[in-house]
Amino acid sequence: MTRILPGLSAVVLAGCASMLSDSEIAERAEAAVRIAFAGGAPTNLARVVQQDDSQRLCSKYRDAPPAEVAQAIERGERAALRYPASGKLMGDWREGKKVAEDTAGMLYSDPPGRPGGGNCYACHRLAPEVLPYGTVGPSLTGYGSARGTSEGSQRYTYERIYNAKAFVACSAMPRFGHNGVLTPEQIAHIVAFLLHPESPVNR
Numbered sequence: 001m002t003r004i005l006p007g008l009s010a011v012v013l014a015g016c017a018s019m020l021s022d023s024e025i026a027e028r029a030e031a032a033v034r035i036a037f038a039g040g041a042p043t044n045l046a047r048v049v050q051q052d053d054s055q056r057l058c059s060k061y062r063d064a065p066p067a068e069v070a071q072a073i074e075r076g077e078r079a080a081l082r083y084p085a086s087g088k089l090m091g092d093w094r095e096g097k098k099v100a101e102d103t104a105g106m107l108y109s110d111p112p113g114r115p116g117g118g119n120c121y122a123c124h125r126l127a128p129e130v131l132p133y134g135t136v137g138p139s140l141t142g143y144g145s146a147r148g149t150s151e152g153s154q155r156y157t158y159e160r161i162y163n164a165k166a167f168v169a170c171s172a173m174p175r176f177g178h179n180g181v182l183t184p185e186q187i188a189h190i191v192a193f194l195l196h197p198e199s200p201v202n203r
Contacts, residue, residue, distance in 0.1 A: 044106055047179065058170035070169035077166040081159055082177060084184040089154040089191055096193025097200070100126060105181040116181040118161075118190055123173070126193070127200035137173065144195035144202040157191045 020028070030049055037045040054073045057065055065073065083089065102117020104110050120126060123137035147153045160167060162177030162184070176182040182190075193199050 044110075047106065054165055054169070061170075063170035063172075065169055073169035074166055077163050077169075077175075077178070078159075080178060081162055081166060082184055083158070084188050086185075086188075089151075089158040089188055090149065090195060091185065091188035091192045093189070093192035093196040093199040095186075096189035096191065097127075099182065099186045099189055100193055101130075106179070115183070115186070116176075118176065118182060118186075120190070129200065140194060140201060142202060144197060144199060147195065149195045149197075153195060154191055157194055158187055161187050161190055 033048055034045065037048065051059065054077060057069055057073055061069065084091075100118045100120040103119045103122070104114055105116030105119060110116075120140075121130060121133045123134040125133040125135075125139040125141050126143075128141050143157075144153075147157075160173075161182075163175045164171035164173035165175055165178075174181060177184060177187055194201055196202070
């Protein structure tokens with residue numbers, strides 16, 4: 001944050017001093033962001049400065065698009081869902097526990113090539129013994145106990161983690177699979193962490 005603020009401050013001051021047009025201010029702001037992200041992973045910069053069609057529509061309608069627009073977003077996002085090469089949507093819950101607790105993923109400080117993490121506790125309560133958790137998303141404690149491990153439960157859970165916008169057009173939940181933060185295999189492990197009866201989420 002300390003690197004980006006001076007750049008943005010300069011943009012604001014320059015805009016005030018010379019009454020720049022909106023497009024000129026946008027260009028200077030983007031240039032400041034690019035400078036701040038210099039040396040980081042190109043994918044991180046791309047996510048900041050390049051919106052895809054779904055993001056543009058959600059921004060345009062302030063995350064409350066008309067029903068027909070929302071349905072079009074969801075259809076497009078569903079068409080982009082991808083699955084593990086093995087075809088298995090439920091992996092090893094122990095590996096899923098590690099991924100859920102891992103806070104790496106699309107951060108500026110991530111070393112190149114390091115696998116991402118889910119950082120799931122930032123928004124959800126999962127294993128009840130883990131006390132620090134966020135409340136942006138619903139509690140998932142007992143998730144598998146309530147839903148079971150049927151193929152339908154596995155598919156729904158996998159797809160919701162892979163790309164929440166396939167279900168709720170402007171969902172605040174990250175599109176973990178769609179954006180390449182997590183691999184399909186990692187997501188399958190998280191599915192197991194959520195559903196498996198031996199997982200601490202369900203004990």
